[in-house]
Amino acid sequence: MPEGHTIHRLARDLASTLGTEPLQVTSPQGRFADGAADLDGRSLVQADAWGKHLFLDFDGPRLHVHLGLIGKFRRPRGDGPIPDSVRLRIENGDTAWHLTGPQTCRLVEPGEVSEITDKLGPDPLRRGARPDRFVEALARRRAPIAAALLDQNIIAGIGNVYRAEFLFIEGIDPVTPAANLRPDQALALWDLAKAQLRQGVRLNRIVTVSADDAGSPPGRLRRADALYVYKREGRPCRRCATEITIGQVGGRSCWWCPSCQS
DNA sequence: ATAATATGGTGAT
DNA sequence: TCACCCTATTATC
16 A cells, blocks of 8 residues: 555545544554544644655644555544554544554654655655756666665655556666666656656556556556556566566565566 | 465664 | 564465
8 A cells, every 4th residue: 555645645635534623533552542642632734745754733743654564544434343453543523544553653843854854855746856866866876776766765655566667667677777777767767756656646546557558547447457567477568478577676576577678 | 273465664683 | 684563464274
């Protein structure tokens, strides 16, 4: 679930559903009991996403949430029992949200927010993001481009799915040293990231396959048809039918087409 | 039942 | 480069 698009969509959905009225905040699991007590009865005045970081401003206290690999922030359907795993529950009259398995859920001082965001690379989903900083950061790196795209200090919000998909779409070999990319290739990656992450926010899921390649609009694609290479090792490339390859790049599995990406 | 896996990141070795 | 954290779902005995 969580790459940058997820967090930006969450910021939007939390703000629109929770409004600005006082909220009930609890920690059914108990591991955020003190923080929840501080937030209880306050209202949400702003929800802001920076890459994969989410900051919720409760009119004073600020909550920092990072979902990590398995965290989820979702609206429980119906009104069954509240699972023991819910770290944070926020509710108003009509809406409830459950946060489970987050890597981070803690109150921070206002200064800590900028401390965190200052270290992040540009986030293509934020207004005023600086693509030139992304391009310059790549030019300084000898690490493989596939590793650089996962580095949140270089570009914020890309995860393991998008990095593989972007490199396929741009026809770039994942192990190419970042500094070896031409400036136009680096800029193309930025523009692609911006367009794809925006679409991810809109659809609330990752769909990278183009309407041309899929033969149907992106929103209607089945899960299995939504991606070009991610987790498709051994299967034929959608463009050239060569077998998709898997390898470790930057400590994570990466997938690519050895023919389209060289 | 138990294990493996996951769109992430940190801290120790 | 590894071990580890957190939870839910799927795969394998």
